[in-house]
Amino acid sequence: xxxxxxxxxxxxxxxxxxxxxxxxxxxxxxxxxxxxxxxxxxxxxxxxxxxxxxxxxxxxxxxxxxxxxxxxxxxxxxxxxxxxxxxxxxxxxxxxxxxxxxxxxxxxxxxxxxxxxxxxxxxxxxxxxxxxxxxxxxxxxxxxxxxxxxxxxxxxxxxxxxxxxxxxxxxxxxxxxxxxxxxxxxxxxxxxxxxxxxxxxxxxxxxxxxxxxxxxxxxxxxxxxxxx
Numbered sequence: 001x002x003x004x005x006x007x008x009x010x011x012x013x014x015x016x017x018x019x020x021x022x023x024x025x026x027x028x029x030x031x032x033x034x035x036x037x038x039x040x041x042x043x044x045x046x047x048x049x050x051x052x053x054x055x056x057x058x059x060x061x062x063x064x065x066x067x068x069x070x071x072x073x074x075x076x077x078x079x080x081x082x083x084x085x086x087x088x089x090x091x092x093x094x095x096x097x098x099x100x101x102x103x104x105x106x107x108x109x110x111x112x113x114x115x116x117x118x119x120x121x122x123x124x125x126x127x128x129x130x131x132x133x134x135x136x137x138x139x140x141x142x143x144x145x146x147x148x149x150x151x152x153x154x155x156x157x158x159x160x161x162x163x164x165x166x167x168x169x170x171x172x173x174x175x176x177x178x179x180x181x182x183x184x185x186x187x188x189x190x191x192x193x194x195x196x197x198x199x200x201x202x203x204x205x206x207x208x209x210x211x212x213x214x215x216x217x218x219x220x221x222x223x224x225x226x227x228x
Contacts, residue, residue: 009194010170010227011143012111014087015179016122019198020104020219021132026094037080042100043081048072050183053123058079062152063223064125069095096128100136101200107219119144121164121177123154144168156187178222182206189213196222 017023019065027034034041049072056062063071073088111118119142122129124145127205133139144167151159165172172192179185180198182205189195189210197212198219214225 008174009116009176010174011117011164011168011221012176012178012226013119013121013146013164013193014177015181016120016124016129016132017098018180018200019178020100020108020120020138021098021136022101023095023098026091026107027097029094030087030090032084034080035084041076041080041082047074048075050181057154057157062154064149065123065154066125066128069121089205095136096131098132100138103219105141106138107222108138110223112141114226116226117143117168117170119146119164119182122161123148125149145160155184156190158187158191161188161191161193167174176226178219182212185212186210196225 004053015021021108023046024042027038027045031038031157049069052068052072070088070092073091077083077088108118114135119130120133122145124127124132124147126149129145129147129183130139133142133145144164146163146167148154148160150163151157153159155161161172161177164175168175173192173194177185178196178198179188179195180200182197182203185195185197186206186208189212195213197215199215199217202217216222216225
């Protein structure tokens, strides 16, 4: 690794869903069964999933991400007029075994080959993350998997990001944090992480404090960014 570019970076920490792991694949697998509302269900499921984490954090009413994901899916299916409970059960089952994006493993392999410590830091419940990382083939490429359940509040609360800093015994500025979610990047930047926004969708920058330190379109760009 280029020492000038690497200077001061002691670990690379990744968000899971949407960054390393493709959450869209659950609905895509059942697209024919869901029919025309599939895209609406997918978008609303994700939106409500995130909204419920923020609202529960603000209300002080924590539930783990598995429960939140199920509640968000129930809402999305109801909004789309889909009342087939079997579809909900199947989608939740698929969520336990989501695939990695094609660029995820090669990026992690390059980082590990260069001696960089790697981890996931996610809203996901521990068993969800273990299942997802295992089915996606990422477990051997990670030094650690951190779940918000250790602090029982969701991102972007600072205590979530502190989990990685404490575990790696590093100051925030020595951690490079990668996420496809602009709001997550803002939270990590506010905490003090160096941030890399993986802007897969070509979205505009969030109107929040702490813009990304760097933006890439794919994790395939990460090794070059770090001088590998």
